Structure formats: structure tokens, C-alpha cells
Amino acid sequence: ENLGPTITVGEILVELMATTTGFGFKEAQTLYGPFPSGAPAIFIDQVARLGGAAGIIASVGNDDFGALNVERLQNDGVDTSAISKSTDRPTGSAFVRYRDDGSRDFIFNIMHSAAGSIELSAQAKALIARAGHVHVMGSAFAIPGAGLAIRTAIEAVRERGGSVSFDPNVRKELLGSGNLRQQFEYMLQNADLLLPSGEELFVAAGTEDEATAVTHLHDLGIDEIVLKRGKDGATYFGATGARYDFHGFVVEEVDPTGAGDAFGATYLTSRRQGLGPEVSLERAAAAGARNVTLQGPMTGLPNTTELDTFIASTPRRTK
Ligand code: ATP
Numbered sequence: 001e002n003l004g005p006t007i008t009v010g011e012i013l014v015e016l017m018a019t020t021t022g023f024g025f026k027e028a029q030t031l032y033g034p035f036p037s038g039a040p041a042i043f044i045d046q047v048a049r050l051g052g053a054a055g056i057i058a059s060v061g062n063d064d065f066g067a068l069n070v071e072r073l074q075n076d077g078v079d080t081s082a083i084s085k086s087t088d089r090p091t092g093s094a095f096v097r098y099r100d101d102g103s104r105d106f107i108f109n110i111m112h113s114a115a116g117s118i119e120l121s122a123q124a125k126a127l128i129a130r131a132g133h134v135h136v137m138g139s140a141f142a143i144p145g146a147g148l149a150i151r152t153a154i155e156a157v158r159e160r161g162g163s164v165s166f167d168p169n170v171r172k173e174l175l176g177s178g179n180l181r182q183q184f185e186y187m188l189q190n191a192d193l194l195l196p197s198g199e200e201l202f203v204a205a206g207t208e209d210e211a212t213a214v215t216h217l218h219d220l221g222i223d224e225i226v227l228k229r230g231k232d233g234a235t236y237f238g239a240t241g242a243r244y245d246f247h248g249f250v251v252e253e254v255d256p257t258g259a260g261d262a263f264g265a266t267y268l269t270s271r272r273q274g275l276g277p278e279v280s281l282e283r284a285a286a287a288g289a290r291n292v293t294l295q296g297p298m299t300g301l302p303n304t305t306e307l308d309t310f311i312a313s314t315p316r317r318t319k
């Protein structure tokens with residue numbers, strides 16, 4: 001923590017949600033929003049809400065969607081100095097609709113929005129020069145300019161003895177873009193902490209077996225792997241062989257978007273604040289579970305008091 005803030009790079013978006021389940025957006029329907037969103041933004045907001053020093057390299061438009069996001073981040077204590085304001089592009093957006101089986105269809109406007117114009121600005125360089133940890137969301141690699149900022153940040157932070165975390169966060173809609181596999185390999189070589197969810201573990205390791213995947217990733221030098229399992233909780237795999245399973249809090253799921261980001265930010269921030277992996281895992285699972293109980297990807301992000309209250313008052317699965 002003393003080394004400097006946790007920083008991230010990537011898309012700031014507003015999210016607009018369909019109010020009914022079904023297949024996508026081919027018919028007129030009611031939408032609910034805008035909500036502040038974007039995986040890196042959700043993540044960094046959660047870091048700040050837990051009292052961690054936090055900053056983000058991003059870009060918004062000169063519009064209400066941008067203002068909504070920047071104000072939210074600022075109010076929660078995120079360093080927004082490296083969020084640039086585009087003069088000719090609107091803030092990015094994501095339209096999301098759930099299907100009955102729980103899967104989601106997205107329409108993203110990222111690459112040709114302000115989010116697509118992320119650059120290594122003077123303000124970004126200044127933030128990087130102060131940073132102690134870099135967290136990378138796989139989704140950010142879809143943005144052309146983000147790759148350079150990410151690599152620059154990782155190299156600078158590494159040089160100063162800082163650490164790196166990676167959430168692959170692969171969305172099928174974004175998979176086709178850029179040289180994603182190469183960026184993936186680079187992140188696996190550089191991450192100290194990996195936060196995959198479900199299948200992403202196998203995609204990262206290139207194998208279909210959990211134990212083999214974990215061993216392979218540890219061999220690459222990743223010290224901590226924390227696998228997210230949705231309502232079934234999460235598992236910690238340490239390089240020394242330690243394993244902790246947290247079976248999950250029992251909650252009513254209203255809106256699962258953002259759970260993984262809240263989880264990752266809480267795990268990382270707890271670790272950076274000096275807590276051990278087992279406690280950090282429980283706290284992370286609590287932040288993820290709490291977040292799904294409220295509509296909007298950032299609505300349920302807890303501060304420390306709210307997190308402690310949730311942990312003390314929410315039933316948990318034992319298996
Ligand atoms: P995202 O959609 O944000 O990318 P993800 O797939 O990365 O999410 P999840 O596994 O869905 O991550 O959620 C992260 C964590 O939040 C889980 O490991 C779990 O601890 C908690 N969580 C998520 N959904 C639920 C739920 N329905 N009930 C209880 N806990 C949940």
C-alpha cells in the first residue's frame with residue numbers, strides 16, 4: 001500500500017438495461033439507466049470505497065454520461081486526474097439484456113466512443129509515476145491505445161517493486177478484436193494475482209483440467225490465483241499449495257453485472273491492506289454477493305462498514 005495507489009486502465013461506460021428478459025434488442029422495449037459502468041471503473045471505484053488509494057487512466061465524452069461517471073468516481077475518492085475528456089466523441093455505452101437462462105446479450109459502443117481514444121497522456125504518465133499496483137481488465141485490450149498505457153504502467157510499477165493483477169474478463173462480443181491472445185500471454189507472464197471466472201481459467205492455461213491449469217499458471221510465476229464461481233463462491237490457489245474454498249453467501253440475485261469487479265477489487269485491496277488470503281477471499285465474496293442484490297453495476301459496492309455489516313448478517317453456504 002505504501003508504495004502508491006492501485007491504478008487501472010480502460011473503459012468508462014454508461015450501462016442501459018433492458019427491463020425484460022429475452023433475446024437482444026431487435027424490438028422496441030423499455031430501458032433503465034444510465035448507470036455508471038465499465039469493468040475498470042467498477043473495479044477502481046470499489047478499491048476507493050474500501051479506503052484504498054486508487055486512480056484510473058480513461059477517457060469520457062464532454063456529456064452527461066461522462067459527468068455521471070466522473071462525479072461518481074470522484075465522490076468515492078478515486079484520482080480522476082488521468083481521465084481525459086474527448087471533444088469529439090461521446091462517452092462509451094453498453095446496452096445489456098438478460099436471457100431467461102441468465103446469459104447476457106450486449107451492444108457495446110466502446111472503440112468509436114471516447115473510451116476508444118485512451119492515450120498515454122501527460123496526466124496518465126504522472127499517475128503511473130505514483131502507482132504501486134496495476135490492475136488490468138482483459139476488456140481494456142479491445143481499446144487500441146490502452147495496450148501501450150498498460151505496458152508502460154506495468155513496466156514502471158514493476159521497476160519500483162510494485163505488483164500486477166489481471167482479470168481476463170473475456171466477453172464473447174469483444175473476443176474478435178485486436179491481438180487478444182498475445183495481450184493475454186503478456187499478462188500471464190506479468191501477473192502476480194490472476195482473477196479468472198469460470199472458463200477463463202482454462203482459456204488462460206490452455207487446458208481443461210482445473211488442477212493442471214492451476215499448476216501451469218503457478219509455474220508461469222503467478223503467486224495467487226483466485227477463481228470466481230458465481231453463486232458458488234470462489235477458490236484461492238496459492239503458489240505454495242495452499243487452497244481455500246469459500247462456498248458463497250446466500251443472497252437474492254437482482255443484477256449480476258459487476259460482481260466480478262467488486263470481488264476482484266475487494267480481494268486485492270484487502271491483500272494490499274495487509275489481510276491474509278483466506279480473510280480477503282471471504283471479504284471479496286461478500287462484496288460480489290452484495291453487489292448482485294442491487295440493480296446497477298456500481299450500486300451495491302460497499303464501503304468497509306457496509307462490507308462488515310453484510311458479512312456479519314448474511315447466511316452462507318457450507319458446501
Ligand atoms: P462479471 O459478470 O462481473 O464479470 P464474474 O464472472 O467475473 O462477474 P462472478 O463469479 O459472477 O464473477 O462473481 C464474483 C463473485 O461474487 C463470486 O465468486 C461470488 O463470490 C460472488 N457472487 C456472484 N454472484 C453471486 C450470487 N448470485 N450469490 C452469491 N454470491 C455471488
Ligand code: MG
Nearest residue numbers: 169197260261
Ligand atoms: Mg468477470
